[in-house]
Amino acid sequence: MNEQIDLKKVITVVRRNVWWLVGIIGFMVLGMFLYLQYIATPVFQKDTQILVNQSENSVQSNLNSQTIQADLQLVNTYSAIISSPRILNKVQQELGKQYDIQELAEMIQVKNATDSQVIDISVEHPDPQIAARIANATAQTFTEEIPKIMKIDNVTTLSEAQVFGNELPVKPQKALMLVLAAFIGILVAFAFVFIRLLLNRTFTSQAELEELLGLTVLGEVSDFQNMDLFQTVQPRSKHFKSVTERRR
Structure with a gap:
């Protein structure tokens, strides 16, 4: 049960932070590309x-x-x-x-x-x-x-060594360095997910709440996203008030 809950947590964290993960990997690859293109000295x-x-x-x-x-x-x-x-x-x-x-x-x-x-x-x-x-x-x-x-x-x-004018550098190996940057980005992204998972203190299910706290859940209160119900109740209360005043 714990393994299933942990797996669900990981999947949930990945889905919620998917753009962060893509951004981290893209940032690492882009940084390595800029380094190879403008900073690294070809050998x-x-x-x-x-x-x-x-x-x-x-x-x-x-x-x-x-x-x-x-x-x-x-x-x-x-x-x-x-x-x-x-x-x-x-x-x-x-x-x-x-x-x-x-x-x-x-x-x-x-x-x-x-x-x-x-x-x-x-x-x-x-x-x-x-x-x-x-x-x-x-x-x-x-x-x-x-x-x-x-x-x-x-x-x-x-x-003898000769210079032909169309030599290609042997260092740095750009393709290898970009693949390495992508691999490091994936590791950093998963480390980010793992840290977010450790810092997540919320409960995601009733079974998890009962298991970790040892309490019995008697009921659940839903979160109302639509406030139209309260808007429709308010005019009725005014009408009821006017009717009672007339009777008095």
């Missing part, structure tokens, strides 16, 4: 690829599991070297010291696919031209410095 991504060739000894030898594992470890080592301060310091000088090493480390992402000798250097920046410039400068600096560090000249640039 573009540019990529360049570096190929790590196998050394001559490994090419002449049999490609066993140990050789492949050594090549993969070499790729992981190169990925760590790209993000090292030695490379980033050279990139900083190449860019005219417009960014410090910490900013470059946050913009540059180095990754490589599993069982692959290709290293991807991705750079995210609000300006696609600057992103491409940083990516190319990082790849060029690494190919120049790696022979001095590892004494091995087995790194070549596979592809």
